[in-house]
Amino acid sequence: MTVVFKKSVGLTDTEQHYCPGCTHGITHRLVAEALEELNVLDETIGVSPVGCSILAHKYFAIDMCEAAHGRAPAVATGLKRVHPDKVVFTYQGDGDLASIGTAEIIHAAHRGENFTTIFINNAIYGMTGGQMAPTTLVGQIATTAPKGRDPKHCGFPLKVSEMLATIEGAVYVERVSVDTPANIRKAKKAVKKAFEIQLSGEGFSFVEILSTCPTNWGMNPKDSMEWLKENMIPYYPLGNLKKPQEAR
């Protein structure tokens, strides 16, 4: 029998704790496949955040550590400065990266740290139970925004990729989505590209992945995908925001 698809050897057999319909599973696979295809699984060190994906180290068959909330880019900086020849990545959600960890992500980009950040934007705090994130859309209900996000009260949703693209040291910034098979293929391409750029030593690479959180959005997985497409993509447009040749 011909094998047409198999799980990446970059993933363990451990059963994942993610909720049904959560897109972390897809993204874990994309990261593992990209690293496997680049033949660097044995030379990679990952940093998991505080948030739902804190346990990512159980699911990736690579060296990993947990970081304090928002601090993954600083931890990755320490790792990469000691091991400049290894592949280093952070995997962070939007509460972790876009709220408590803004200083760390901006300055890692600013220094042009030669590691890769995979940024999961699902417009909400997952692990703590659906509180408003900086990325929560206007009008979107959250447990700390019971009447929906009011920009007069707490501002408009933060566009992290656009912000990072203005920084000289960020050489690759792309926003992708995992809501359709076509978009998942594009996301995989972007993740792989980000690691390739790291391997060539060009600087900081960043992939924002629009993701779903059916549990905290209060929707079934299918409706969540639809909601992402209809509400998130118009506000967070997909595509490349910066490529190496544009980085001066």
Added chain:
Amino acid sequence: MAKVLMKGNEAFAAAAIKGGCKYFFGYPITPQNEIPEYMSRELPKIGGCFLQAESEIAAINMVYGASCAGARVMTSSSSPGIALKQEGISFLASAELPCVLINVSRAGPGIGGIQPGQADYYQSTRGGGNGDYQVLVYAPASVQEAVELTANAFEIADYYRNPVMILGDGMIGQMMEPVELKEPIIRDASPKTWALTGTGGQRTHNTIKSLALEPDDLEEINLKLKAKYDVIQEKEVQYEAYNLDGAEIILVAYGTVSRIAKAVIDDLAALNIKAGLIRPITLWPFPYKAFNDLPATTKSVMSVEMSFGQMIDDVKIAVNGRVPVDFYGRTGGNVPSPEEIVCKVKEILGGAES
């Protein structure tokens, strides 16, 4: 090696490199800036890396990353900067990661001032961050002692897989004294097989973590840490006992204040008051055993600090009600003068001038 005249902060940095430090992450704050400045100049020469972080919080997390990577790494700061690092210190202790932290402490609270202070005793010895954890805390009283404790700190940190803090007040950091840089005492730490280096296809993947959601799992981790702390308390206590025989009063002081206390002992002798000194060198583990055999002549044990009284808690635990425990302290960056301390001693002993 011949002695050289060095400023305390530069001596800390030179000793750290002697101790094997190759990576430094820090953020500017007075009165410790000569440490990162020295490291920025010297670490690249030995193939290491100095990096100025965007904040103290980032700096300690870079230390965490470099320690995960298996490197000998340190940071330095001063009191409010150490307060910002406490989240990371708790994580380092939790994940059993070795590193060296230097606190050139100043007066607080808040941003306080930039003159010397010892009001960081609590945040150093009581686990300044969350949870049940300890870091080893050494308090040098001279630049020479500072270089010896700092050079040895990396071996101790690796040996116990635990953060080690050197608590030198601003006076130690800023003064110049002749020093001899010595080789560190080797501890035979286990190889860092736990470090994150990439598996290289040679082993299963390593994980360094702090989260444990099951109460029984977390308690087991905490019990393992506790067992380590018990060994440290048994084996690593250091103190100096000075002039205790026949002492009517025993002063307890560390760092800069301990040197003033020695001058006070001479001044009191001239007044026919016999005084001694217990000088903790390790603040954690605290040298409780130094107080086991107090002389029968002792009427008071007096803690002297550049604070409103923090170490006095440990002194009271050590004395355990056998004699009164008294206190004298100055704050705000003021250093207690010998005259003030003599005056307080005379008050305590009922003006016992012969």
